[in-house]
Amino acid sequence: MAKQFVKGNEAIVKGAILAGCRAYYGYPITPASEIAHAAAQYMPLVGGTFLQAESEIAAINMVYGAAGTGTRAMTASSSPGFSLKQEGMSYLAGAELPCVVVDITRGGPGLGNIAPEQSDYHQVVKGGGHGNYKNIVVAPNSAQEMCDLTMLAFDLADKYRNPAVVLADGFIGQMMEPVDFPEPVEEFAEKKWAIRGVDGDRMNLISSIELDPDDLERHNQKLQRKYEIMENSETRFEEYRLDDADFIVVGYGIVSRMVHTAVDQLRIEGVKVGMLRPITLMPFPTKRISELAAMDHVKAFSVIELSNGQMVDDVRLAVNGAKPVEFYGRMGGNVPSIKELVREIKRMMRVL
Amino acid sequence: MSVKILGKSKGFYDTYERRPGNNKEQTHYCPGCGHGILHKMIAEALTDYEVAENCIFVSPVGCSVFAYYYFNAGNIQSAHGRAPAVATGVKRALPESVVISYQGDGDLAAIGGNEILHAANRGEAMTVFFVNNAIYGMTGGQMAPTTLIGQKTTTTPYGRTLQNEGYPIRMAEIIASLESPVYVERVMMADVRSKNAARKAVRRGIKNQIEKKGFSFIEVLSTCPTGWKMTAPQSEEWIKSTLVQNFPLGVYKDIAQQVEPLDMSQNLATPARVPKLIGLEQDKVMIDAASIKLSETIDQEIKIAGFGGQGVLSLGVWLSEIGMREDLEVSWIPSYGPEMRGGTANCHVKLSREAIGSPLVTHPTVLVAMNRPSLEKFEDDVIEGGAIVWDSSLIDIEPKRDDIIRIPIPATEIAKELGNTKTSNVVILGVLAGYSDFLDPIVVQQVLPLIFKKRHLLEINLKAFQKGLELGRQLSA
Numbered sequence: 001m002a003k004q005f006v007k008g009n010e011a012i013v014k015g016a017i018l019a020g021c022r023a024y025y026g027y028p029i030t031p032a033s034e035i036a037h038a039a040a041q042y043m044p045l046v047g048g049t050f051l052q053a054e055s056e057i058a059a060i061n062m063v064y065g066a067a068g069t070g071t072r073a074m075t076a077s078s079s080p081g082f083s084l085k086q087e088g089m090s091y092l093a094g095a096e097l098p099c100v101v102v103d104i105t106r107g108g109p110g111l112g113n114i115a116p117e118q119s120d121y122h123q124v125v126k127g128g129g130h131g132n133y134k135n136i137v138v139a140p141n142s143a144q145e146m147c148d149l150t151m152l153a154f155d156l157a158d159k160y161r162n163p164a165v166v167l168a169d170g171f172i173g174q175m176m177e178p179v180d181f182p183e184p185v186e187e188f189a190e191k192k193w194a195i196r197g198v199d200g201d202r203m204n205l206i207s208s209i210e211l212d213p214d215d216l217e218r219h220n221q222k223l224q225r226k227y228e229i230m231e232n233s234e235t236r237f238e239e240y241r242l243d244d245a246d247f248i249v250v251g252y253g254i255v256s257r258m259v260h261t262a263v264d265q266l267r268i269e270g271v272k273v274g275m276l277r278p279i280t281l282m283p284f285p286t287k288r289i290s291e292l293a294a295m296d297h298v299k300a301f302s303v304i305e306l307s308n309g310q311m312v313d314d315v316r317l318a319v320n321g322a323k324p325v326e327f328y329g330r331m332g333g334n335v336p337s338i339k340e341l342v343r344e345i346k347r348m349m350r351v352l
Numbered sequence: 353m354s355v356k357i358l359g360k361s362k363g364f365y366d367t368y369e370r371r372p373g374n375n376k377e378q379t380h381y382c383p384g385c386g387h388g389i390l391h392k393m394i395a396e397a398l399t400d401y402e403v404a405e406n407c408i409f410v411s412p413v414g415c416s417v418f419a420y421y422y423f424n425a426g427n428i429q430s431a432h433g434r435a436p437a438v439a440t441g442v443k444r445a446l447p448e449s450v451v452i453s454y455q456g457d458g459d460l461a462a463i464g465g466n467e468i469l470h471a472a473n474r475g476e477a478m479t480v481f482f483v484n485n486a487i488y489g490m491t492g493g494q495m496a497p498t499t500l501i502g503q504k505t506t507t508t509p510y511g512r513t514l515q516n517e518g519y520p521i522r523m524a525e526i527i528a529s530l531e532s533p534v535y536v537e538r539v540m541m542a543d544v545r546s547k548n549a550a551r552k553a554v555r556r557g558i559k560n561q562i563e564k565k566g567f568s569f570i571e572v573l574s575t576c577p578t579g580w581k582m583t584a585p586q587s588e589e590w591i592k593s594t595l596v597q598n599f600p601l602g603v604y605k606d607i608a609q610q611v612e613p614l615d616m617s618q619n620l621a622t623p624a625r626v627p628k629l630i631g632l633e634q635d636k637v638m639i640d641a642a643s644i645k646l647s648e649t650i651d652q653e654i655k656i657a658g659f660g661g662q663g664v665l666s667l668g669v670w671l672s673e674i675g676m677r678e679d680l681e682v683s684w685i686p687s688y689g690p691e692m693r694g695g696t697a698n699c700h701v702k703l704s705r706e707a708i709g710s711p712l713v714t715h716p717t718v719l720v721a722m723n724r725p726s727l728e729k730f731e732d733d734v735i736e737g738g739a740i741v742w743d744s745s746l747i748d749i750e751p752k753r754d755d756i757i758r759i760p761i762p763a764t765e766i767a768k769e770l771g772n773t774k775t776s777n778v779v780i781l782g783v784l785a786g787y788s789d790f791l792d793p794i795v796v797q798q799v800l801p802l803i804f805k806k807r808h809l810l811e812i813n814l815k816a817f818q819k820g821l822e823l824g825r826q827l828s829a
Contacts, residue, residue, distance in 0.1 A: 002627065002632040002634040005682070014632065022620055023445060042630045045630060046620070046630065047618060047619040047620040048620070054466055054467070055466055057434065057437070057466075057467075058437040058466065058470065061437035062437050064430070064431075065430075065438035065442040065445070066445045068428045069441075069442055073441065088431065088434075091430075091431050171685065174686055176669060176672060176684040176685070177682065178676045178681075178682060181627070181632050183627075184626045184627060185623060186623045186624070196446065196449075197408050197426055197446045197450075201426045202404075204427070205420055205428075207428070208429070209418075212372060257709050257711065258710040258712075260709035261710045264709065335712070
């Protein structure tokens, strides 16, 4: 369809609308506000709802209400705002309501700053709210993927009746790149469980209560089975120059863009390094990482994050001691330069 | 023990299949509890107005958390205090439905204080039933925001005090003080007469919504014999003797007859219409890279820096827009985060034949400096053999380096002569197109009308571009 030069944050909204989203509830926060701005601009043009809620908590609960009617609904925020939404995330997961939540991560803890970090990995990928649940999590690394993965997030959310999070950072949100917008989604599976305000829905119930311990355990087991199915069929990742790599760098989101360039530079120097980029963080490419860890040519891994080392836990679990797993992270909104990454990857490769 | 609701209304399920245990006929409410009576009034009203099948009932957290056991409606159970937000999401998606937010005093007046206030203030077209029994019933008789001074609860064992907990909160009065709500009334569940008045209020609240009149709020002073440690008759007596003294009954606001029905029509675009509506139709300017003559050394990493307001970020966007239409890979990123330190606005642009890794430009091939701090800050970063373009009409120094191509342009001066200093960035764009080999002037001229949609702006900017182009060509020759 149209190729446009747009900000990642705008690509999210256009992608969402193409995916059939007709309800956006949000609360302003830097650096995610542009998503609300774009939603405020475009939602009314397609007859959808944009509403600036009184709080992050209200916004996520409005999404809960809209999602309960079967409407494709979304909200977006940044780290401190996502913390506030955690109550709602737990209820959405418990009531098995599909929706999309965007988190443009910023520096923390507390008020932190508005610069890019990846320090929300734990609170987004591991659940974060109460209970035995998980969010579907996709991690775009370009404006194109801000559109594509938002659309995918809506599909996965509907398919599994589970909230899906687009986890990005201020860089990808602010960055402008050409985006090839796909055709709008025309067909949607019927949501028989939804409350539509018609006679046939009157036995339907949107709820997360199960008073009986056995019932609640069964409900939880059902959720876990769902996550297992996702692991088997929805894991997405990108491999770059891994065929003969001694050393595999794992990074997601904006970091993967930097690592990509660093890998190219190191390859020019003859260093056999490659990159694995998880595109879905939940489900995580555990299986692929353990396969790689078992390969003879792979000597070690390193994980690079804009955090104190959160995804590295999952890589270590996947590698399971088969090979060393190193870590390099920056915090506070600092982003490593390519020179720094090249230096650090070489340093970490001393383990070889 | 349970209370049998006599003469079950069609607004209720025939049997309460969701209720655990063997008793599928009666509610779980305690004998003498006001919830059962209020439920019945609501169910009757929904039946009488023939809207039960269009009703969506939002159950709160509190004793009425299980309202969905009973109401033969679409049922949604919400988090504590959030029912008005959930109801907002429902009503906005389904404006033709009748949405009821049913809440207790802890739910509505404490933890959900913000949600109710703003739903009311927006005038959401919903009906709120606020059950005020001055206590947290379900969680074990703790203090509610409506608990009276001196009243003993499990968390005010010595009685609520002014010093420690303050006065009980009067929600009907607060809601009525807002502009949007159309109907606010406080009723009580005590004797037959007061229950008749309550029934009327319930019906009015629902009728208002059917007539699309906006936000209705009915506060119901209700009994909690268990929480109050009283018998049912004692409870009714206590409402009359004590509770109502603190929460006066009455209609606090009623403008339902004066206001026009809300326009709640929905006009959802079909998917096929969406691209046009959100501006996703392709413009004509898209050039096959093969058809234009660009240098093999096209990969450029450009940093543009200056004061805010000089069009620094825009110039970067235009370069990228042009690059995209030359079928190149492009990326643009504004100064962001720690990059913003130092008082200059700047952006990073990459143009490449290959997929772009990092969008950050640390060592520019071209630096455009629009003010002195930018030149000073970034001069050293430019690669050997790279170019520095600077606005010589604003910058009173020159680059110190001699291993770079020096392009001084009095951009602001030229723009001023053309009659608009804001066009200085377009002058620079012209210079880059005339001097360098990575911008095709023909493409630039095709893209400019997409950027400057107003005719007079386009005219002056085309002039600025032409001027820059000539200057650039002279410099390169």
